[in-house]
Amino acid sequence: MALCDGSVPNGERFEAWAPRMLRADAGPVATVMELRKTKELGIHAVARCSIHPDDLIISEQALLRLPPPSAEAQRLLRGFGELGGFLAPALCAPWATTSAEQREACLQLFYAHPGSEKRSQGTHLAACAELLRCWAPLKHSNWTPEELLHFLHIVDLNIHKDDERPQNSEFTGIFVFGSKFSHSCAPNAAWSFDREGRLQYRALCPIAEGDVLTFSYVGNGMNLITSTLLRRERLSALCFVCSCARCQGADMSRRLPCPQCGGSCYPSYPQVDDATLAGSSRDLIQDANIWKCESCKADVKASDLPLEAEEELTELVPRFMQGDPSSAREDAERLWQLRQKAAAVLSKNHWTWFLATFAWLQKCLLCLRNAPIVAFSERDLCTASTEAARWLESAAPENMEQRLCALFLAARLAQHLGTLTLPIGQTFGCVVYA
Ligand SMILES: C[S@@+](CC[C@H](N)C(=O)[O-])C[C@H]1O[C@@H](n2cnc3c(N)ncnc32)[C@H](O)[C@@H]1O
Known part of the structure; x- marks a missing residue:
C-alpha cells in the first residue's frame, strides 16, 4: 500500500525514507496514515483507519538532530546579534557526519513559506554566506548561501523541540513525517520524545478514518x-x-x-x-x-464593549498563573480577584474567566500541599471545578487535552481533600474513556 497519494510531489522520496525513519510499532505506517496534498493544508497526514485514544500513530527517527549550540558556536553567534537565534541551527547540526542524501532530503521534503523566504534575502543571506565561510563543519555541506537560508526557514517552520524538559534538548531536530501533521486548535494527537529521542505521536481522542492528523503548533x-x-x-x-x-x-x-x-x-x-x-x-x-x-x-x-478591561485581564491572568510556586498563596488571592473581575465585566463566557478559575484551582492545590492554613473551602473548589467544566463543554468541547488537564486537577484536589464530593464524575466524566 502506498504511503502517498498521487497529489504529493516527490512522493517516491517519501516512500523511500519511510522504512528508514519510521518504527513500525503501530503496524506498517501506510496502514495507519496517508500523505495527501491540498491547496488549503499543503502536504498533510490523514488517518487511514480508526485510531483509539493513546494509540501510537508513528515513532520516527530525526532526519537531522539540532542540539543546542556548543560554546564555540555560541561565541560565533554573539557576533551576529539579533540574527544569532535564527542562525543557531546551522551551527548545531552534526554536519561532518551528515550524508549528502540527508542534506538533499532536508532541502526537498519540508515546507518553508515562500513569502518569508523572499523577505529574508539581504541581511539573512549575507549572514548565511558569512557562516559558510567561517564555520568549518558547514564547509562540508557544499551548500550555497541560498540553500543554507532555505534550510534555516525549513527549521523555523518544522522543528520539533521539547521546551518542557531540559533533558530532551539533545533530541531537538527535524522529522520528515512528523512535520506533515497539521496544526489544529483542537488537536487529535500530541507528540513527545521517547528515551532514545524518537518522535512519537499518540492519539488524544478517537480518530476516524479520513480525519486529518493534527497537533498544536502553539504548545499544549x-x-x-x-x-x-x-x-x-x-x-x-x-x-x-x-x-x-x-x-x-x-x-x-x-x-x-x-x-x-x-x-x-x-x-x-x-x-x-x-x-x-x-x-x-x-x-x-x-x-x-x-x-x-x-x-x-x-x-x-x-x-x-469592555475591550480595555479585556486587554488588562489578558495580560494579568497568564502572568499570575505562571507565578513561582513559592508565591502560590498570594497568586491564588490575586487570581481570585481577577476571576471576580472577569465574571463581572466580561462574563463567565470569556476565556480569561476560565483561565483565572483554572489557575486559581491550581494554586489552591499547591496551597493544600504546602500551606498550614488555607483561605478557601471545599465548597469553593467544588463550585469552581463545576463551572470550569461547563466552560470547556460550551466553549471548547473538542479540546481533549485541556479537558483532561482540568479533570486531573479536580482529581488531585479531591485526593488532597480526601473527599469525593468534587464533581469529577458528573462534569468531566464525558472525557474519560472506559
Ligand atoms: C510544518 S508545515 C506542515 C507541512 C506542510 N503542509 C507541507 O506542505 O509540507 C506547516 C505548514 O502547513 C500548513 N498548515 C498546517 N496546519 C494548518 C492549518 N490548520 N491551517 C492552514 N494551514 C496549515 C501551513 O502552510 C503551515 O505553514
Whole structure:
C-alpha cells in the first residue's frame, strides 16, 4: 500500500525514507496514515483507519538532530546579534557526519513559506554566506548561501523541540513525517520524545478514518483556550492562518455581554489571506470591528464593549498563573480577584474567566500541599471545578487535552481533600474513556 497519494510531489522520496525513519510499532505506517496534498493544508497526514485514544500513530527517527549550540558556536553567534537565534541551527547540526542524501532530503521534503523566504534575502543571506565561510563543519555541506537560508526557514517552520524538559534538548531536530501533521486548535494527537529521542505521536481522542492528523503548533496546556484572535496572532509567526474547525466557527472562547440585551456576543473577524502573511506579519491580523449577539442578533460595535478591561485581564491572568510556586498563596488571592473581575465585566463566557478559575484551582492545590492554613473551602473548589467544566463543554468541547488537564486537577484536589464530593464524575466524566 502506498504511503502517498498521487497529489504529493516527490512522493517516491517519501516512500523511500519511510522504512528508514519510521518504527513500525503501530503496524506498517501506510496502514495507519496517508500523505495527501491540498491547496488549503499543503502536504498533510490523514488517518487511514480508526485510531483509539493513546494509540501510537508513528515513532520516527530525526532526519537531522539540532542540539543546542556548543560554546564555540555560541561565541560565533554573539557576533551576529539579533540574527544569532535564527542562525543557531546551522551551527548545531552534526554536519561532518551528515550524508549528502540527508542534506538533499532536508532541502526537498519540508515546507518553508515562500513569502518569508523572499523577505529574508539581504541581511539573512549575507549572514548565511558569512557562516559558510567561517564555520568549518558547514564547509562540508557544499551548500550555497541560498540553500543554507532555505534550510534555516525549513527549521523555523518544522522543528520539533521539547521546551518542557531540559533533558530532551539533545533530541531537538527535524522529522520528515512528523512535520506533515497539521496544526489544529483542537488537536487529535500530541507528540513527545521517547528515551532514545524518537518522535512519537499518540492519539488524544478517537480518530476516524479520513480525519486529518493534527497537533498544536502553539504548545499544549492552556495555550489553546485563548481567543481565535490571540491564536491567530501567535500562528502568524509561522506564516499561516489556521483553517481548523474552531477557527472557522464563532469564537466561543471570547464571548462578551451584549450591551443591548445582556445576552452574549462574539467577534466577527475580518478574513486574512495567508498568502500575504510572511515573517513577523502580526499587523495583518486584525481584531473585529463588529460583534454579533447570539440572542438578539444585533450587530454590536467593538467600541461599545469592555475591550480595555479585556486587554488588562489578558495580560494579568497568564502572568499570575505562571507565578513561582513559592508565591502560590498570594497568586491564588490575586487570581481570585481577577476571576471576580472577569465574571463581572466580561462574563463567565470569556476565556480569561476560565483561565483565572483554572489557575486559581491550581494554586489552591499547591496551597493544600504546602500551606498550614488555607483561605478557601471545599465548597469553593467544588463550585469552581463545576463551572470550569461547563466552560470547556460550551466553549471548547473538542479540546481533549485541556479537558483532561482540568479533570486531573479536580482529581488531585479531591485526593488532597480526601473527599469525593468534587464533581469529577458528573462534569468531566464525558472525557474519560472506559
Ligand atoms: C510544518 S508545515 C506542515 C507541512 C506542510 N503542509 C507541507 O506542505 O509540507 C506547516 C505548514 O502547513 C500548513 N498548515 C498546517 N496546519 C494548518 C492549518 N490548520 N491551517 C492552514 N494551514 C496549515 C501551513 O502552510 C503551515 O505553514
